[in-house]
Amino acid sequence: MLKYVLKRLSAAIVSMFIVITVVFLLMRLMPVEGYFGGRADSMTEENKQRILENMGLLDPWYEQLLNFYNDLIHLDFGRSVTLQPNTPVVKILGKKLPYSVGFGLGAIAISLVLGCSLGVLMARRQRGFWDKIGTGYIVFINAVPPIVYYLMIQISVTAATPLPMLFNERKPLSFVLPLICMALGPTANYAMWIRRYMVDELNRDYIKLARAKGMPNNKIMVRHVMRNAFIPLAQYLPSTILFTISGSIYVEALFSIPGMGGLLINAIQKQDNPLVQAVVLMYAVMGVFGLLLGDIAMAICDPRISLSRKGGSR
Amino acid sequence: MENNVVLSVRDLVVQFTLRGQVLTAIRGASLDLYKGESLAIVGESGSGKSVFTKSFMGMLDKNGSIKSGEILYDGMDLAKFKTEADWLKIRGHRIAMVFQDPMTALSPLVTVGRQIAETLELHQGLRGRAAKEKAIEILRDVGITNPERRYKQYPHEFSGGMRQRVVIAIAVACNPEILICDEPTTALDVTIQAQILDLLRDLQKRYGLTVIYITHDLGVVASVSDRIAVMYAGDIVEIGRSDEIFYDPRHPYTWALLSSLPQLGERGEDLFAIAGTPPNLFRPIKGDAFAPRNPYALKVDFQYRPPYFDVSPTHKARTWLLDPRAPKVERPKNLDRIREMGGFIHE
Numbered sequence: 001m002l003k004y005v006l007k008r009l010s011a012a013i014v015s016m017f018i019v020i021t022v023v024f025l026l027m028r029l030m031p032v033e034g035y036f037g038g039r040a041d042s043m044t045e046e047n048k049q050r051i052l053e054n055m056g057l058l059d060p061w062y063e064q065l066l067n068f069y070n071d072l073i074h075l076d077f078g079r080s081v082t083l084q085p086n087t088p089v090v091k092i093l094g095k096k097l098p099y100s101v102g103f104g105l106g107a108i109a110i111s112l113v114l115g116c117s118l119g120v121l122m123a124r125r126q127r128g129f130w131d132k133i134g135t136g137y138i139v140f141i142n143a144v145p146p147i148v149y150y151l152m153i154q155i156s157v158t159a160a161t162p163l164p165m166l167f168n169e170r171k172p173l174s175f176v177l178p179l180i181c182m183a184l185g186p187t188a189n190y191a192m193w194i195r196r197y198m199v200d201e202l203n204r205d206y207i208k209l210a211r212a213k214g215m216p217n218n219k220i221m222v223r224h225v226m227r228n229a230f231i232p233l234a235q236y237l238p239s240t241i242l243f244t245i246s247g248s249i250y251v252e253a254l255f256s257i258p259g260m261g262g263l264l265i266n267a268i269q270k271q272d273n274p275l276v277q278a279v280v281l282m283y284a285v286m287g288v289f290g291l292l293l294g295d296i297a298m299a300i301c302d303p304r305i306s307l308s309r310k311g312g313s314r
Numbered sequence: 315m316e317n318n319v320v321l322s323v324r325d326l327v328v329q330f331t332l333r334g335q336v337l338t339a340i341r342g343a344s345l346d347l348y349k350g351e352s353l354a355i356v357g358e359s360g361s362g363k364s365v366f367t368k369s370f371m372g373m374l375d376k377n378g379s380i381k382s383g384e385i386l387y388d389g390m391d392l393a394k395f396k397t398e399a400d401w402l403k404i405r406g407h408r409i410a411m412v413f414q415d416p417m418t419a420l421s422p423l424v425t426v427g428r429q430i431a432e433t434l435e436l437h438q439g440l441r442g443r444a445a446k447e448k449a450i451e452i453l454r455d456v457g458i459t460n461p462e463r464r465y466k467q468y469p470h471e472f473s474g475g476m477r478q479r480v481v482i483a484i485a486v487a488c489n490p491e492i493l494i495c496d497e498p499t500t501a502l503d504v505t506i507q508a509q510i511l512d513l514l515r516d517l518q519k520r521y522g523l524t525v526i527y528i529t530h531d532l533g534v535v536a537s538v539s540d541r542i543a544v545m546y547a548g549d550i551v552e553i554g555r556s557d558e559i560f561y562d563p564r565h566p567y568t569w570a571l572l573s574s575l576p577q578l579g580e581r582g583e584d585l586f587a588i589a590g591t592p593p594n595l596f597r598p599i600k601g602d603a604f605a606p607r608n609p610y611a612l613k614v615d616f617q618y619r620p621p622y623f624d625v626s627p628t629h630k631a632r633t634w635l636l637d638p639r640a641p642k643v644e645r646p647k648n649l650d651r652i653r654e655m656g657g658f659i660h661e
Contacts, residue, residue, distance in 0.1 A: 204418065205413060205415060205418040205419045206418065206419055206420055206421040206422075208373070208413065208419075209411075209413055209419045209420070209481065209484065210421070211373065211405065212371060212373060212405060212406060212410065212411040212413075212485075213405070213406035213410065213433045213436070213484055213485070213487075213488055214402055214404075214405035214406025214407050214433075214436055214437060214488065215406070215432070215433075215436060216398070216402060217398060223421075223424070223432070224421045224423075224424070227421075227423050227424075228421070228422070228423055231423075301423070302422075302423060303422070303423065303425075303468040303470070304422055304468065304470045
């Protein structure tokens with residue numbers, strides 16, 4: 001197990017290295033006008049050159065790259081250039097991350113509980129009441145663009161209840177609507193997958209055997225059906241949790257939450273190289289580690305998967 | 315074993331609804347099961363042998379139900395059972411089942427020991443260490459070496475034959491009165507088959523079980539069963555002691571079934587096969603269901619369903635050929651060779 005994890009880790013570091021290098025080089029291909037913050041026309045050539053030189057952008061590209069690696073090794077992500085000039089990148093991220101992660105984790109927790117329960121209810125009586133309700137809900141969520149029902153919820157709920165329309169750190173009540181909005185989609189997906197996997201499991205021979213040995217249905221559901229149905233989900237859960245870091249563009253914009261949503265797009269538009277590099281590095285880490293953690297989670301849940309070479313006798 | 319009936323089925327009718335049509339899978343079958351015996355139910359695919367026994371445990375698929383008839387067991391009529399709670403008194407506890415395919419019958423995420431122990435918890439009220447010790451003892455009983463180590467292993471670490479031993483262990487752990495073995499050896503290697511049958515015979519003695527074997531393998535039947543019931547199109551057409559069925563079969567379907575034994579084939583000639591196909595159970599059947607495929611069929615076979623005629627106190631068959639008014643018909647000559655083959659039955 002440890003050997004496997006170390007092997008995967010080193011592969012992960014290599015792929016992150018490649019990603020970050022490509023992004024670094026791509027950013028250098030962009031036109032330099034972006035660095036002058038819309039004042040390019042009124043600046044003298046001399047001023048422009050000075051700005052570029054101060055940023056270290058006039059050095060040969062390989063020197064820039066080496067400097068960049070050197071900074072990374074020392075965990076120095078540089079300072080923002082254009083978005084919030086001279087603020088350390090780490091500080092910008094440090095301010096925004098807690099909002100996105102907080103809301104993201106909250107939404108995942110809610111949707112896991114609701115989605116799994118709904119999925120179980122749907123699977124227990126196929127074509128029953130809950131199955132029909134759930135199917136309608138899942139179809140709605142997947143067919144309607146989220147921004148439509150986000151807006152509907154924001155407008156109608158705030159009109160009918162005293163819940164605030166915009167996010168305010170000091171008012172916990174204002175957390176409710178963004179959380180609900182963010183949980184709606186994942187709830188539908190969890191419900192859909194849990195139902196599907198459980199229905200698959202219900203028809204297995206070992207469920208028949210469990211029935212034949214006189215196990216009550218409720219116990220069969222919990223001990224055998226749900227356990228088996230959860231395995232495929234276990235693989236994706238770590239990725240999902242890590243990706244909350246990226247924030248939700250719609251919800252954060254709608255409720256004016258100062259989170260990560262849209263940060264990357266803004267940073268790219270403004271050519272804020274250090275910020276882009278830091279954010280991309282973060283995403284790469286998330287993607288690679290999400291998959292790795294997913295594999296490990298699955299190995300923990302399923303004894304048939306053995307990550308080390310030995311063991312696994314067939 | 316005589317006069318000691320543990321389970322008595324009377325005129326059982328089981329129907330399934332498929333795409334709006336009604337399929338009658340069991341057409342008024344009756345059976346008495348005696349304490350401590352081993353009964354084999356034989357018949358071709360689709361004859362209803364599995365459905366018949368599943369109805370004793372409330373294990374019919376959702377679209378199936380018992381239409382009429384009785385299943386009398388321990389003063390209860392199981393045919394009247396409706397709720398899960400009713401069946402939980404029977405399932406595993408009094409009647410247990412061994413399935414055909416051991417590769418898929420065990421939950422892959424739960425250790426083998428745990429799956430046996432949870433059965434013990436359900437039926438024998440054992441908990442924790444006591445359940446574990448008993449489970450290990452049963453594992454040893456079903457011939458698994460090093461049971462302490464095996465207890466902690468998962469099904470994928472077991473071979474097919476070993477898994478079937480575990481499935482049997484689970485059934486035995488219920489401490490049932492009746493054990494239904496649904497094609498217990500079909501999915502196994504031939505070499506393993508004999509071991510599993512030996513094990514079942516051994517357990518039957520040790521635990522005082524009454525065993526029903528469902529099979530289409532007459533070789534299996536011959537080696538394990540005291541009595542044989544021959545099923546065709548949802549009905550038991552002939553039933554008797556093993557020697558009576560093998561040496562003195564009376565129903566033309568039994569003749570056909572025995573004739574198709576490869577051992578009776580002549581070198582260089584085609585093996586015997588029963589002509590035609592089983593009847594369509596979506597439609598009501600008039601007369602004897604086997605009549606259209608039966609070269610010995612009488613006119614009456616197409617009109618009226620035959621009753622059971624007693625051949626001996628232990629042997630009866632449902633064919634008009636046994637009626638005193640019927641013309642004398644000799645059974646196929648090659649069936650006499652079964653007796654010559656001797657060792658074929660009861661080794």
